[in-house]
Amino acid sequence: MFKWLIIIHVLGATIWVGGHLLLCLRYLPEALKKKDPEIIKAFEKKYEIIGMPSLFxxxxxxxxxxLSVYGVYLFGFSNPVETAISIKLILLIAIILLALDVRIFIFPRVTKDNLWWLALHIIAVTIISLLFLYYGIAIRFGGV
Structure with missing residues (x-):
């Protein structure tokens, strides 16, 4: 069972991190150069179909x-694996807060003049996603 959990988890991470790297490195520079938020909106509309389920x-x-394989307490910092898992949960909360901010406040009002604010969120989510990857790998090697 553990093998399948890892496969599903890594597949989800591939979609999530890869999608955000693509957004940050390919679409965001074009949108900023052209000052066109529709480029980002078009990408998000297509990516959201697989991006959000992969995060879920x-x-x-x-x-x-x-809980079942590592037997750790969530938000416990008593050993290196618990610490890595707890950091990943904190990063998840940050991703959720950024996503809510974008969905509720930024996307509905984004224009060419405030596109930079959306760009900061995209960059932050991409960095956090890479940190997810780092701490996930750290778990496999004994934690942090």
Whole structure:
């Protein structure tokens, strides 16, 4: 069972991190250069179909592995694996807060004049996603 949880988790991470790298490195520079938020909106509309389910799968499989396989307490910092898992949960909360901010406040009002604010959120989510990857790998090597 653990093998399947890892496969699903890594597949979700591939979609999530890869999608945000693509957005940040390919579409965001074009949108900023042209001052056109529609480029970002078009990407998000297509990516959201697989991006959000991949994040959901990562949360489910990650919590499942943390509790059943590693036997750790969520938000526990008593050993290196618990610390890595807890950091990933804190990063998840940050991603959720950024996503809510974008969905509720930024996307509905984004224009060429305030596109930079959306860009900061995209860059932040991409960096956090790479940190997810780092701490996930750290778990496989004994934690942090």
């Amino acid at each position: 799968l990562q949360v489910i499989t990650g919590v499942w592995m943390a």
